[in-house]
Amino acid sequence: MNTAFSTWTATRAAGLARLDAFLPHAGRAYAARRNHAVDAPTVSGLSPYLRRRMVTERKVLTRVLARHDETAAxxxxxxxFWRAHFKGRLEGQPEIWTRYRQSLAQDRAxxxxxxxxxxxxxxxxAGRTGIDAFDAWVAELEATGYLHNHARMWFASIWSHTLGLPxxxxxxxxxxxxxxxxxxxNT
Structure with missing residues (x-):
């Protein structure tokens, strides 16, 4: 379980402090370990701050590039940039959100x-599928509001393919x- 989010503080100061703590790991260490260690310093923990614009992508990239060269980072x-890409895609194609909301209404019905x-x-x-990993991810999500990127993909795969849920x-x-x-x- 990732404990970095169990005490998440929704302030710009906390976001900048998280950025400062992550900066030493934003280079080659991030590339080497980002997919493997759920509670490691190579998990940036910046996404909630970016999502709420408490810290901007520009600020993050400026600080990262001041510490690491472009190749290392x-x-x-x-x-x-993937984050920015998907945001721009949704802004340019708002019908994506409309289709998602329509699908959701049909699925709820x-x-x-x-x-x-x-x-x-x-x-x-409720985390009662009998699939240990999936049930643990439900508990972690409820407790912390966070799942590692790979756990999110595995969760979605089990949700759709194994459980047959929309x-x-x-x-x-x-x-x-x-x-x-x-x-x-997320859509």
């Missing part, structure tokens, strides 16, 4: 019509709980 820079679907959904959101219900479940839940990144 390339992977982290890529991730910041299906819960009323399909008792088996409703049971699978209730078990999933993706829009999973996106809504995650979005409502994630400290960094972002319409551009």
């Amino acid at each position: 390339e992977k982290f820079i890529d991730e910041v 299906a819960l009323d019509r399909d008792p088996a679907l409703a049971r699978r959904y209730a078990d999933a959101v 993706w829009a219900l999973g996106a809504a479940f995650m979005h409502a709980r994630l400290l960094d839940g972002d319409p551009a990144a």
